[in-house]
Amino acid sequence: MTLPLKNFTQFENVGHSLRAPSYRFRPTGIDEIRDVFCLAKQHELTVTARGAGKSYNDAALNGGGMMLDLSAMNQILEWDKVIGLVRCEPGVTIEKLWQRVEPDGWWPPVVSGTMFTTLGGCLATNIHGKNNFKMGPIGEHVVEFTALLPTGEEITCTPRDNPDLFYGMISGLGMLGVFTSITMQMKRIESGLLEVHAWPVHDLNEHLSSLLDHSPHYDYIVGWMDTMNGGKSLGRGQIHAANYLHGKEDPTPQLTMQLSSQILPPRLFGVFPKSILYLFMRPFANNIGWWGVSTAKYVASLRRHTFRQAHAAFHFLLDYVPNWDLSYGRGGFIQYQSFLPKETAEEAWREMLTISLKRGLPSYLGVTKRHRPDKFLLTHAVDGFSFAMDFKVTDAKRAALSKMLQDFDRIVLNAGGRFYFAKNSETSAEAARAFLGEETIRKFKELKKRCDPNNLLESDLFRRVFG
Numbered sequence: 001m002t003l004p005l006k007n008f009t010q011f012e013n014v015g016h017s018l019r020a021p022s023y024r025f026r027p028t029g030i031d032e033i034r035d036v037f038c039l040a041k042q043h044e045l046t047v048t049a050r051g052a053g054k055s056y057n058d059a060a061l062n063g064g065g066m067m068l069d070l071s072a073m074n075q076i077l078e079w080d081k082v083i084g085l086v087r088c089e090p091g092v093t094i095e096k097l098w099q100r101v102e103p104d105g106w107w108p109p110v111v112s113g114t115m116f117t118t119l120g121g122c123l124a125t126n127i128h129g130k131n132n133f134k135m136g137p138i139g140e141h142v143v144e145f146t147a148l149l150p151t152g153e154e155i156t157c158t159p160r161d162n163p164d165l166f167y168g169m170i171s172g173l174g175m176l177g178v179f180t181s182i183t184m185q186m187k188r189i190e191s192g193l194l195e196v197h198a199w200p201v202h203d204l205n206e207h208l209s210s211l212l213d214h215s216p217h218y219d220y221i222v223g224w225m226d227t228m229n230g231g232k233s234l235g236r237g238q239i240h241a242a243n244y245l246h247g248k249e250d251p252t253p254q255l256t257m258q259l260s261s262q263i264l265p266p267r268l269f270g271v272f273p274k275s276i277l278y279l280f281m282r283p284f285a286n287n288i289g290w291w292g293v294s295t296a297k298y299v300a301s302l303r304r305h306t307f308r309q310a311h312a313a314f315h316f317l318l319d320y321v322p323n324w325d326l327s328y329g330r331g332g333f334i335q336y337q338s339f340l341p342k343e344t345a346e347e348a349w350r351e352m353l354t355i356s357l358k359r360g361l362p363s364y365l366g367v368t369k370r371h372r373p374d375k376f377l378l379t380h381a382v383d384g385f386s387f388a389m390d391f392k393v394t395d396a397k398r399a400a401l402s403k404m405l406q407d408f409d410r411i412v413l414n415a416g417g418r419f420y421f422a423k424n425s426e427t428s429a430e431a432a433r434a435f436l437g438e439e440t441i442r443k444f445k446e447l448k449k450r451c452d453p454n455n456l457l458e459s460d461l462f463r464r465v466f467g
């Protein structure tokens with residue numbers, strides 16, 4: 001069989017800062033995935049699975065190879081609304097999942113900050129939500145999955161059957177096999193609303209103490225950090241913490257759990273089409289403009305308040321602004337997310353924030369979360385916090401940014417931190433070895449040899465970090 005040239009397509013990361021062309025295939029079932037594996041072997045090409053392509057880095061890029069686009073395998077195969085168990089194809093998005101289960105009184109136990117990710121992609125990176133400190137990563141709610149290995153073997157894994165593959169493939173970046181079905185336990189909810197408490201924090205110490213001290217009392221907690229202001233204000237921001245509603249706290253749960261109460265409106269204030277909002281954000285995507293936006297946001301957040309918010313609105317804030325990823329302009333952006341133990345986080349992030357401001361390369365976004373460790377092989381979690389920063393990429397600043405992120409890596413590693421393979425695009429093989437440890441890398445390579453002896457599954461990220 002020849003490779004159809006019309007399939008040769010340019011793929012990008014979500015931040016539009018990385019590009020790689022690949023032959024795209026869009027299977028509708030396992031047999032077609034098998035055909036792609038055969039074709040790849042015949043042409044000595046590598047294959048990368050891709051869900052929705054929402055990773056910030058090169059996890060779903062494969063320059064010159066083949067791209068297995070799983071978005072057409074998007075059926076919810078079984079849904080038991082009595083016990084909350086769902087079995088899905090890997091291309092089912094978080095959006096499709098919550099819209100199916102919520103009207104029956106259930107919610108996915110772990111979701112990403114966008115609903116457009118697929119379950120296959122979410123398992124491969126083992127996503128965390130704003131409840132990581134309480135519910136762990138998504139993998140902890142997977143009851144069973146099936147996968148096709150490059151050897152042609154079809155496997156079924158649960159925490160008890162094939163546990164090494166269960167804990168290795170979830171977090172394994174699609175490098176051991178391709179998920180073909182996923183069975184997950186949903187979380188019971190008694191209302192379509194959350195009760196959200198919002199309060200300001202005035203510096204980094206108060207910011208992290210708030211996450212630490214308040215997390216035991218909430219179902220979700222997340223911080224926004226003003227990354228544009230330093231000095232005594234460094235690390236200031238706002239905390240949002242939310243709880244599920246129980247019993248009669250919501251007088252009309254049947255109504256609030258309807259999709260019509262959850263779906264994000266297409267217009268801002270009922271008038272302004274959100275699809276063009278990103279164009280109005282562009283003029284602010286520079287250091288002065290963003291300083292103004294951050295300062296105004298902080299001032300607005302000084303009021304302590306409590307409100308009720310639909311689950312979808314609380315979780316998927318960025319989905320409110322379609323094409324927000326284009327607001328950074330031509331060079332796009334990258335995200336740098338570090339995970340640090342609670343004992344060392346403050347000092348390390350103080351240093352990183354100070355460096356970014358001093359070098360004129362500030363982050364335009366700062367999001368903090370509270371985490372706990374988990375037992376998946378390539379885990380990014382710690383007993384501490386994460387801090388996500390977004391950096392605009394321009395031709396003029398690309399080299400300086402890259403150098404700064406390498407400096408950040410050293411600070412994070414010295415502080416006993418970890419990185420997340422769905423986010424950072426700069427993590428080197430040395431950095432990965434330092435935080436994962438030789439033993440973990442050895443186990444991962446052993447699994448790779450067993451599942452994929454000819455290295456059929458490779459991505460740009462795999463070559464960067466494990467190649």
Ligand SMILES: Cc1cc2nc3c(=O)[nH]c(=O)nc-3n(C[C@H](O)[C@H](O)[C@H](O)COP(=O)(O)OP(=O)(O)OC[C@H]3O[C@@H](n4cnc5c(N)ncnc54)[C@H](O)[C@@H]3O)c2cc1C
Nearest residue numbers: 051052053054055112113118120121124127128174179422
């Ligand atoms: C706005 C935004 C907010 C986000 N918020 C969060 C967050 O709160 N928490 C968090 O943890 N992450 C978050 N992310 C990151 C995102 O959840 C992960 O990158 C996720 O993996 C993306 O899913 P995807 O379907 O787009 O996968 P892709 O980006 O397409 O692929 C990701 C990885 O999964 C592999 N893969 C895809 N499908 C399969 C399959 N069927 N079998 C095997 N491997 C497969 C790919 O090879 C790749 O390695 C966010 C991303 C965005 C853009």
